Structure formats: structure tokens, C-alpha cells
Amino acid sequence: MNHVDESQPLISHLVELRNRLLRCVICVAVIFVSLVYFSNDIYHFVASPLTEVMPKGATMIATNIQTPFFTPIKLTAIVSIFISVPYLLYQIWAFIAPALYQHEKRMIYPLLFSSTILFYCGVAFAYYVVFPFVFGFFTQTAPEGVAIATDISSYLDFALALFLAFGVCFEVPIAIILLCWTGVTTVKSLSEKRPYIIVAAFFIGMILTPPDVFSQTLLAVPMWLLFEVGLLVARFYQPKDEAEESAVKNSEEKTE
Structure with missing residues (x-):
């Protein structure tokens, strides 16, 4: 039964x-x-x-x-x-x-x-x-x-x-937010790696666009700007510690 x-x-x-x-x-x-x-x-x-x-x-x-x-x-x-x-x-x-x-x-x-x-x-x-x-x-x-x-x-x-x-490349801010929210990385860590991120953006632009500098820049610059937007918004999606997370869940369960 x-x-x-x-x-x-x-x-x-x-x-x-x-x-x-x-x-x-x-x-x-x-x-x-x-x-x-x-x-x-x-x-x-x-x-x-x-x-x-x-x-x-x-x-x-x-x-x-x-x-x-x-x-x-x-x-x-x-x-x-x-x-x-x-x-x-x-x-x-x-x-x-x-x-x-x-x-x-x-x-x-x-x-x-x-x-x-x-x-x-x-x-x-x-x-x-x-x-x-x-x-x-x-x-x-x-x-x-x-x-x-x-x-x-x-x-x-x-x-x-x-x-x-x-x-997909325009989803960079969402990827940044999820990485910070889940605790895989932090805003501070990503900020320190900014030079490498910029180089990676231009490398991706080189792969996905024709071999001229202007077309590569058209993809790389928006990706870099979106990365900065992701860092800005990710500050509001910082992971809670276990005690705080448990308290929030318990409060919501009691409310329901």
C-alpha cells in the first residue's frame, strides 16, 4: 500500500x-x-x-x-x-x-x-x-x-x-552570476582576472568572426562590457553561509 x-x-x-x-x-x-x-x-x-x-x-x-x-x-x-x-x-x-x-x-x-x-x-x-x-x-x-x-x-x-x-556569448552576465551564486568563484577573484578575460574575449572574437580586426572587436568589446555588467550584478547574488541558508529555508517552510 x-x-x-x-x-x-x-x-x-x-x-x-x-x-x-x-x-x-x-x-x-x-x-x-x-x-x-x-x-x-x-x-x-x-x-x-x-x-x-x-x-x-x-x-x-x-x-x-x-x-x-x-x-x-x-x-x-x-x-x-x-x-x-x-x-x-x-x-x-x-x-x-x-x-x-x-x-x-x-x-x-x-x-x-x-x-x-x-x-x-x-x-x-x-x-x-x-x-x-x-x-x-x-x-x-x-x-x-x-x-x-x-x-x-x-x-x-x-x-x-x-x-x-x-x-550564447551575450549570456556572459548570466554565467558570471551563476558562478558567483553557486560559490564556484567570487566577484573579487574574477575582477583580479580581468586582463585574462579581456584577452579571452578577443581570442573568442578571432575564432567566431572573419580574420579582420574590426569584426573581432565587434564581438570582443560587447563580451567584455557584458562581463563587467555580470560582475556588477553578481554582487547581489552572493552565496549565503550554511547557517543563514538553513534559517531562511526554515522560515519559508513555517510560512508555507
Whole structure:
């Protein structure tokens, strides 16, 4: 009898997890169905930073028969997930929130919200600032007599890789806060390592961008500034000692 009683919470959690996953899938599917009619327009928008700097008369190409159809559809599916991120994070939050203490909820909720905003900012920065310089650099350095005709599928893979890279790099403040909050490191320790962090930022910029100083700086400088922002905010996420942490939990349990 006790075994049956103990299994009920597990079953209820699994049912709730299934329901929330189903809601996530439905959300993405609804957005995808709403956008699929405009899939070619969406691809044109994403490809415009390249097409606007291509030489006169140059066009993008498709090397496979099915590519002109499937590539915009693939992009639309990714855009649907991208738009759904706030709702997906909400479902994740709603699933794990009951297991958290009140002070943990107050700390994690701002991090979830800010991490989403920062990722969107990173993608927007890549599209509106980095892409024009990157593609301008590539088109201007092409050898004479070489026609620029980029495959639409290859371009999409390249663009998505840069979107992801800049989106993740803009999460630096969140990483700093979590490292300090969990006690892995401290604000003071990271401050003392600032010169190494700056060098690492430029090294990452060198890897993720074309081999020109300006493009590398476009990624390295924001990463450095975001590192400083992370240090500033992390001061409010200092880990409590065990006695204080236990007192807070006991107080919250009594309140509940």
C-alpha cells in the first residue's frame, strides 16, 4: 500500500511533464503554421545582409532540386522555436518552481527573463551590426574573376551558427552570476582576472568572426562590457553561509 502511495507523486509529475511538453509542441506548431506561408519572405529577410552587399548581377543559388523548398521551411521552423522561447521557458519554470524555496524563486526568475532578453539582443546584434561588416568583408576580398554565388542552404547554416554564437556569448552576465551564486568563484577573484578575460574575449572574437580586426572587436568589446555588467550584478547574488541558508529555508517552510 505504501509503495502505491509513493508512486503517485512520481506519476503525477510525469503527467504534468507530459502536459507541459505537449503545450510547448503545440505552441511551436501553431506559430509554424502561422508563418509557413511567409517562409520565403522570412528567408529573404535573413539573407538581406548578404544580398545587399553582393556585386551587381550576383545572386544566391540552390545546388539541389529540393533546396529552394526545404531551406525556407527549415528556417521557418527555427524561427518558430525562437519566437516560442519565452513560452517554453515559462513552461519549464512552472514545472520546477514548486520544488524551489521562495528566495530561490526570487533569484531564478530574473535570471530566466534576462537570459532570454540577452540571447535576443545577441542575435539582433549579429544581424544588424556584425553581418553587414562580415559579408562586406567576404565580398570585397573575393579574388578577381571569381563570381560570388552563395548556396542558400550553406548561407543559412552559416547565419544560424553566427546567431547561436552571438546569442550564447551575450549570456556572459548570466554565467558570471551563476558562478558567483553557486560559490564556484567570487566577484573579487574574477575582477583580479580581468586582463585574462579581456584577452579571452578577443581570442573568442578571432575564432567566431572573419580574420579582420574590426569584426573581432565587434564581438570582443560587447563580451567584455557584458562581463563587467555580470560582475556588477553578481554582487547581489552572493552565496549565503550554511547557517543563514538553513534559517531562511526554515522560515519559508513555517510560512508555507
